[in-house]
Amino acid sequence: MGRRRNSTMEALRILSMLLVLLVHATFMATGLPDGGLLHDRPLVGFALYLQAALSVVCVNVFVLLSGWYGIHWHPKRLAGLMFQVLFFALLVYLALVIAEPSRYLNLDDMGTILMIHSSDYWFVKSYIILFILSPALNLFIERVSRHQLLLTLVAFYLFQTVYGWLSIDGAVELAGGYSALSFMGLYMLSQYVRRYVYGEAEFQAKAHKSRAFMALYLGICLVHAVTAFFVTRMGFPVAGRIFTYTNPLVIVESLCLLLSFATMKPTYSRLVNWIAASSLAVYLLHADELLLRPYYAHYIGLIFHQHSYPVYLACVVGIIVVVYLSALLLDQVRKFVWNKIATLAWRQ
Numbered sequence: 001m002g003r004r005r006n007s008t009m010e011a012l013r014i015l016s017m018l019l020v021l022l023v024h025a026t027f028m029a030t031g032l033p034d035g036g037l038l039h040d041r042p043l044v045g046f047a048l049y050l051q052a053a054l055s056v057v058c059v060n061v062f063v064l065l066s067g068w069y070g071i072h073w074h075p076k077r078l079a080g081l082m083f084q085v086l087f088f089a090l091l092v093y094l095a096l097v098i099a100e101p102s103r104y105l106n107l108d109d110m111g112t113i114l115m116i117h118s119s120d121y122w123f124v125k126s127y128i129i130l131f132i133l134s135p136a137l138n139l140f141i142e143r144v145s146r147h148q149l150l151l152t153l154v155a156f157y158l159f160q161t162v163y164g165w166l167s168i169d170g171a172v173e174l175a176g177g178y179s180a181l182s183f184m185g186l187y188m189l190s191q192y193v194r195r196y197v198y199g200e201a202e203f204q205a206k207a208h209k210s211r212a213f214m215a216l217y218l219g220i221c222l223v224h225a226v227t228a229f230f231v232t233r234m235g236f237p238v239a240g241r242i243f244t245y246t247n248p249l250v251i252v253e254s255l256c257l258l259l260s261f262a263t264m265k266p267t268y269s270r271l272v273n274w275i276a277a278s279s280l281a282v283y284l285l286h287a288d289e290l291l292l293r294p295y296y297a298h299y300i301g302l303i304f305h306q307h308s309y310p311v312y313l314a315c316v317v318g319i320i321v322v323v324y325l326s327a328l329l330l331d332q333v334r335k336f337v338w339n340k341i342a343t344l345a346w347r348q
Contacts, residue, residue, distance in 0.1 A: 006266045006267070006268070007267045007268050007269040007273055008261055008264045008265070008266055008267045009065065009261055009262065010269075010275075010276035011261065011272055011276070012061065012258065012261040013062070013065055013279050016057075016059075016061040016065070017058070017062070017280075017283060017324070018324065019057065020058040020062075020282070020287070021320045021324070022320065023056060023058050024292065024297060025051075025300045025316045025319070026048060026055060027052065027243070028301075029298075029301040030048055030300075030301060030304045030312075032048065032228070032232075032239050032240055032243070033045035033049065033232060034232065035233065038229065038233050042229075044309045045229065046225060047313075049224070049225040049228045049229055049239070050221065050225040052225070052228070053220075053221040053228075054221050056245070056253075057217075057250065057253050057254040057257055060251060061257055063127070063187060063190075064189070064190040064254060064258045065190075065258070066127075066130070066190075067188065067191050067194075068191075068194050068258065068262070070134075070138060071131055071134035073131065073134050076342060077131075078131060078132070079342075080342065083334075083338050083341070084281065084284065084338070085115070085284060086113065087334045087338075088284035088288065088334070089112060089113045089114075089120075089121070091330065092285070092288040092291055093112060093113050093288075093290065096109075096291075104290070112288065112289055117289065120288075120289050121284070121289075122178055123178075123283065125180075126179055126183050129180035130180050130183040130184060130187060133184070134187070137184060137187060141192075146196050149192050150192065150196075152188065153185070156185045157185065157189075159171075160174055161246070164176060164177065165246040174246065176245065177245025177246040178245070182245065186251070186254075190255075190258070194262075198259070198262060198263075209259075210260050210261070210264045213256045213259040213260035214256075214257075214260040216253075217253055217256040217260060221253065224242050224243065224249070224250075224253075275328060278331035278335075281330065281331035281334070282327040284327070285326065285327040286327070296319075296323075300312075300315070300319065303315045303316075
């Protein structure tokens, strides 16, 4: 019998995907507040900045979790990942074609099934590259000393900070964190922390440490929101740079959230693990480019502009719950089909 997954960490996987839904309901749906909104509705503007600060860690945390446990490469796992992507991309496309054939029955939109556009499932494509190269990363991490790995991380993050954050387009390979290269840095960072920091016995499963890391995460969120609010009020259009995946403080914030859960007492819940196993399905369902901007972000944006902030927030919570539950149920169909295929393909 395989080793049971720590449900505390699986709960973080679920949370990270909830934050993905929130980040899209903030950045894409409403956009970051401008000076006009902060002047007319300062509390709403600050609330949006706080939403952005809380949720911007979503992708980093998801990748840090992969680094925490390590990716164990196997053709069956890669094939399963590819099948899950194809299943949801095809499902979304067919549903839209049935609903509006005149709009979606064309080769360009059909191309989203195979992710041929740069915007199609950018996270998935970057993660697949990370997955493919994980054996080389694992070998490197195993072979080098702690000192060498630390120097590699310092050099990488210095370079990324300069050419992937201060100069957001300074290195197209980094793409502001929307890249496999940034994912590799997060993967190595998480491996380093677990091996050489968390590995110390006195560091593990300490409730006060968990609370301390959560306080740091929330504190950094507040700093981001306050800073963005005031720089925008003063007329400096740089708030967007605060909420980027390559911002060093966002990376620290992400690591604090990870360590807050890692230092909690390990638990086991079959339900939590079952939900977490379908977490990627939530991204695949709502972040399909044919749905994300034209529907998910568009209608949430309309709600924001036509109603009060409390109504907008209540609707966002409701939409997030509906999307998550829908993806969870649809993924059970995908699992059933994949199990049948995998049984035939990998029959001994």
